[in-house]
Amino acid sequence: MPDQLLAMACDLAMPIIDRMAALRHLCGYGLFSGGLYRTQVKANPELMLEVCSRLGLSEVETTLFRSGQNVAESLNIPIPIISQLVAASSLSEHAVSQGFEGKSGILYAALDRHTRAGKRCYARLAKDEPLLSRFFAQRPALDPVNVLGIVLFVVEGAALDRWLVFDGLEQLRLDLKQTLFAYAGISGDDQAEILELVSRSQEQLNQIRAGAIGK
DSSP states (O other): OHHHHHHHHHOTTSOHHHHHHHHHHHHOEEEEETTEEEEEEOOOHHHHHHHHHHHTOOHHHHHHHHHOTTTSTTTTTTHHHHHHHHHTSOOEEEEOOOOOOEETTEEHHHHTTSSHHHHHHHHHHHHHSHHHHHHHHTOTTSOHHHHHHHHHHHHHHTOOSEEEEOTTHHHHHHHHHHHHHHHHTOOTHHHHHHHHHHHHTHHHHHHHHHHHTOO
């Protein structure tokens, strides 16, 4: 099984999402519940290093990939894939003035995904905002807190003040967004609807956050 995961992670012909899944298993992952982080699959440092070797990652990329696990919300996982897309592309950097709401220099979007107070903010927004409340009432199988966490990761995580543009960037964003929505149980026209509702509710959510989490 580990050898199959390694082969899949390094197979350039595989769909990116499948390679990401293989890398996630090699890097290990856990589940946060009941206030505790429980390991589900342990990281395999030897195979992580082998991925870096086979794909020709630079020393910096290798360090980021290997050291990021368990401290960066799995953000190290895409590094082997993105590094190859970047290496094969003509690059440009885009920047835009951007304002972010948060506490003590930490974005609300990061705080509320990992705190009880933050999750209560999601629950309150889903209850108090009439259009969101109706959306979830019509779809009782959905977990409002889980769905809002996923959608706000897409909405607020996309609000960067600068980013590197490379070939395949937009398709990568689309693939990851579709995978996140599928994980939350959102499909079809519901995706566009919940994105619009959440985008329009951000100011209201930030007011709720300020009261519950503080400035």
